[in-house]
């Protein structure tokens with residue numbers, strides 16, 4: 450009986466913390482939805498097919514992987530990318546925000562906040578290799594990074610498109626957008642729910658560089674090498690100086706933000722909008 454309980458505990462810890470294993474001499478650890486290679490510049494790959502939507506499980510595994518990397522002092526930078534062909538991340542999982550109960554919405558939002566705060570305030574250098582579509586929460590992940598490299602494929606778009614879904618980007622999504630592309634561009638893009646092509650994203654500053662698709666990873670690695678040459682303490686203090694106010698703005702009102710999200714997303718009108726959007730996604734398939 451005691452043995453069975455201990456085994457259950459171990460299994461639970463194993464699935465929460467992921468496994469660290471040696472494969473072909475490369476160090477890596479993985480859980481179901483996130484694979485992390487720690488040989489050379491660390492690379493974190495999202496693998497939640499079909500579209501890397503940020504389900505509660507995916508958010509949790511992402512946050513745990515990030516925490517593990519933060520705790521490993523030998524790791525100074527991480528490249529964030531996707532293992533799903535053509536998709537960086539479809540953003541927050543619509544099925545976590547549709548047809549559930551308020552307690553679920555609150556739990557989900559708490560985890561979205563947690564991941565964002567960890568990513569946005571990470572001491573590590575974060576470079577995103579955007580190798581596919583990156584709407585809404587997908588764009589949010591990229592915006593948290595210190596540098597964004599995007600594949601030059603016009604089929605891939607990036608942006609905060611919440612208004613197209615009949616929902617509103619929360620103030621901290623908006624703050625980060627304003628920090629990145631400026632108030633006027635953010636105001637327009639947020640109202641229109643603009644999804645930028647790579648060329649447009651580069652022009653407006655949503656991404657820092659656009660490269661041929663087969664060079665996204667090598668470019669991200671060379672960017673990382675350049676950033677790694679900067680002393681950590683000065684870079685980290687500078688990053689903190691630039692981002693602290695934006696992060697603090699959420700930290701001081703986390704509970705209120707959860708309440709706002711929960712009551713907003715529970716509204717019949719919002720649920721109806723999400724239903725229509727999900728139906729549109731289905732119909733697109735024909």
Ligand SMILES: CCCCCCCC/C=C/CC(=O)SCCNC(=O)CCNC(=O)[C@H](O)C(C)(C)COP(=O)(O)OP(=O)(O)OC[C@H]1O[C@@H](n2cnc3c(N)ncnc32)[C@H](O)[C@@H]1OP(=O)(O)O
Pocket residue numbers: 499500502536538539540541542543544582584585586587610611614616617618619709710713714727730731733734
């Ligand atoms: C006061 C406070 C207010 C706070 C308000 C709320 C704020 C919430 C903020 C939300 C941010 C978000 O991230 S919302 C999510 C936005 N995401 C999108 O709009 C992307 C939608 N998806 C697509 O455009 C496309 O799927 C794609 C371009 C990403 C990929 O296209 P592709 O053709 O390759 O694949 P399919 O469209 O056929 O999709 C396959 C499969 O996946 C399902 N899917 C897609 N996206 C999502 C998603 N985000 N969540 C859950 N599921 C998703 C899609 O429906 C298909 O499912 P089926 O195979 O079952 O049909």
